[in-house]
Amino acid sequence: xxxxxxxxxxxxxxxxxxxxxxxxxxxxxxxxxxxxxxxxxxxxxxxxxxxxxxxxxxxxxxxxxxxxxxxxxxxxxxxxxxxxxxxxxxxxxxxxxxxxxxxxxxxxxxxxxxxxxxxxxxxxxxxxxxxxxxxxxxxxxxxxxxxxxxxxxxxxxxxxxxxxxxxxxxxxxxxxxxxxxxxxxxxxxxxxxxxxxxxxxxxxxxxxxxxxxxxxxxxxxxxx
Amino acid sequence: xxxxxxxxxxxxxxxxxxxxxxxxxxxxxxxxxxxxxxxxxxxxxxxxxxxxxxxxxxxxxxxxxxxxxxxxxxxxxxxxxxxxxxxxxxxxxxxxxxxxxxxxxxxxxxxxxxxxxxxxxxxxxxxxxxxxxxxxxxxxxxxxxxxxxxxxxxxxxxxxxxxxxxxxxxxxxxxxxxxxxxxxxxxxxxxxxxxxxxxxxxxxxxxxxxxxxxxxxxxxxxxx
Numbered sequence: 001x002x003x004x005x006x007x008x009x010x011x012x013x014x015x016x017x018x019x020x021x022x023x024x025x026x027x028x029x030x031x032x033x034x035x036x037x038x039x040x041x042x043x044x045x046x047x048x049x050x051x052x053x054x055x056x057x058x059x060x061x062x063x064x065x066x067x068x069x070x071x072x073x074x075x076x077x078x079x080x081x082x083x084x085x086x087x088x089x090x091x092x093x094x095x096x097x098x099x100x101x102x103x104x105x106x107x108x109x110x111x112x113x114x115x116x117x118x119x120x121x122x123x124x125x126x127x128x129x130x131x132x133x134x135x136x137x138x139x140x141x142x143x144x145x146x147x148x149x150x151x152x153x154x155x156x157x158x159x160x161x162x163x164x165x166x167x168x169x170x171x172x173x174x175x176x177x178x179x180x181x182x183x184x185x186x187x188x189x190x191x192x193x194x195x196x197x198x199x200x201x202x203x204x205x206x207x208x209x210x211x212x213x214x215x216x217x218x219x220x221x222x223x224x
Numbered sequence: 225x226x227x228x229x230x231x232x233x234x235x236x237x238x239x240x241x242x243x244x245x246x247x248x249x250x251x252x253x254x255x256x257x258x259x260x261x262x263x264x265x266x267x268x269x270x271x272x273x274x275x276x277x278x279x280x281x282x283x284x285x286x287x288x289x290x291x292x293x294x295x296x297x298x299x300x301x302x303x304x305x306x307x308x309x310x311x312x313x314x315x316x317x318x319x320x321x322x323x324x325x326x327x328x329x330x331x332x333x334x335x336x337x338x339x340x341x342x343x344x345x346x347x348x349x350x351x352x353x354x355x356x357x358x359x360x361x362x363x364x365x366x367x368x369x370x371x372x373x374x375x376x377x378x379x380x381x382x383x384x385x386x387x388x389x390x391x392x393x394x395x396x397x398x399x400x401x402x403x404x405x406x407x408x409x410x411x412x413x414x415x416x417x418x419x420x421x422x423x424x425x426x427x428x429x430x431x432x433x434x435x436x437x438x439x440x441x442x443x444x445x446x447x448x
Contacts (some may be wrong), residue, residue, distance in 0.1 A: 110408060110412070111411055111412075112339060112341075112411060112412060112414045112415045114338070114339055115336060115338055117336075153440045153441060154440075157422060181426055181430075182425075182426065182429045182430075183422045183425050183426055184334060184421065184422060184424075184425025184426070184428075184429075185425070187335055187336060188334070188335075188336060188418075188421060188422055188425060190336045190418070191336045191415060191418030191419060191421065191422055192422070194412075194414070194415030194418060195415060195419075197408065197412060197415065198381060198407045198408060198412055198415055198416070200408075201406075201407050201408025201409070201412060202405055202406065202407055202408070202439065202442060203442075204408075205406045205408075205445075206405075206406075206442045206443065206444070206445060208441065208442050208443070210440075210441035210442070211439065211440075211441050211442050212439070212440045212441045213437055213438070213439065213440070214437070214438045214439075214440045215426065215435060215436070215437065215438075216377045216378075216434075216435075216436045216437070216438045217377060217432065217434035217435050217436045218426060218427075218430045218432050218434070218435050219430065219432070220430070221429075221430060
């Protein structure tokens with residue numbers, strides 16, 4: 001690393017959520033690599049992000065190559081692709097932080113997800129050598145793309161058994177304009193995953209697209 | 225009813241949460257009855273609330289008597305007492321609104337609750353003749369007792385399959401100084417129940433007792 005900022009890979013980063021997160025972190029000065037099952041799609045997304053930001057540092061490549069170059073990998077695939085994506089990355093993710101941002105919801109059927117949490121499943125697939133952190137499941141993609149460099153009205157609940165890894169991810173959230181709170185161990189992520197369904201239900205009832213959750217009553221700790 | 229306000233029974237209302245809710249609603253002009261397995265404990269709590277509020281309208285009696293006199297019953301027992309409490313009230317709760325405020329958490333072990341939601345279990349026990357609504361699981365008892373008549377920094381997520389019953393409960397929340405949002409069907413309540421564990425985890429990490437969740441990005445509907 002040329003700075004003390006970790007190099008980031010956004011795996012499955014050509015969908016809705018990945019490019020928004022990538023854009024914010026690239027804008028904040030992080031080296032960001034877009035990963036995809038298809039390298040050419042990743043290259044296209046990277047080129048689009050570079051054009052939007054007027055920079056040239058975002059790269060695109062296949063998921064495994066992206067993961068191998070990064071310190072922190074953020075997985076932004078849909079639930080259906082979750083296990084497959086991780087199964088091909090077990091070796092390359094050893095020793096790295098894997099941020100699981102999987103939204104476990106079917107928009108037509110918002111029933112709460114059952115245990116285990118997606119992030120716990122990731123830990124099981126990857127084994128204890130990977131540092132799995134659950135975060136960013138509920139950040140609306142459209143909010144990420146607006147007001148770049150400004151803050152987002154969504155608080156990020158970070159769940160991990162590895163507190164030091166959680167702190168790295170909380171710093172990422174803050175640098176991306178989101179307030180982050182440590183919300184307990186990895187299993188707690190199933191609740192955060194379920195909040196997505198609550199937000200969808202609320203958006204439907206209130207005719208909105210912007211329902212979100214904020215934490216109140218807490219003072220963030222110095223240095224997280 | 226002497227007004228258009230429903231008569232309220234707080235079942236299992238001698239614990240921590242029940243008296244706080246009762247106090248706010250009595251202060252807002254509702255007729256409130258405290259229910260308990262032991263009528264004398266309920267009478268004692270009622271007398272204490274009357275003394276605090278300088279009124280005489282709060283009554284205490286056994287759970288079944290309280291439920292039979294009320295239009296809306298709010299169950300504030302702990303998870304361990306939930307099924308037993310409801311099993312004895314099946315007949316008396318037919319046709320009534322049963323608000324399930326059960327917090328499904330062990331403070332020493334905050335693992336997320338599994339499906340079904342406590343409120344769904346309540347509906348199963350009571351049958352389709354009762355109108356079950358899940359709400360108030362995450363309102364801190366200490367917050368209820370402060371600033372009576374003022375607002376509380378906790379938003380109430382209301383889950384119910386019966387939308388008209390949900391609206392009655394949302395009005396109760398608002399009259400008690402809490403913003404309320406309809407958050408989908410009864411099964412969604414398991415997520416709200418799980419939020420309790422997130423709040424406990426956050427309070428522990430941040431050295432707080434007041435972590436809470438607020439809804440952002442929504443405009444409440446006129447008349448709920």
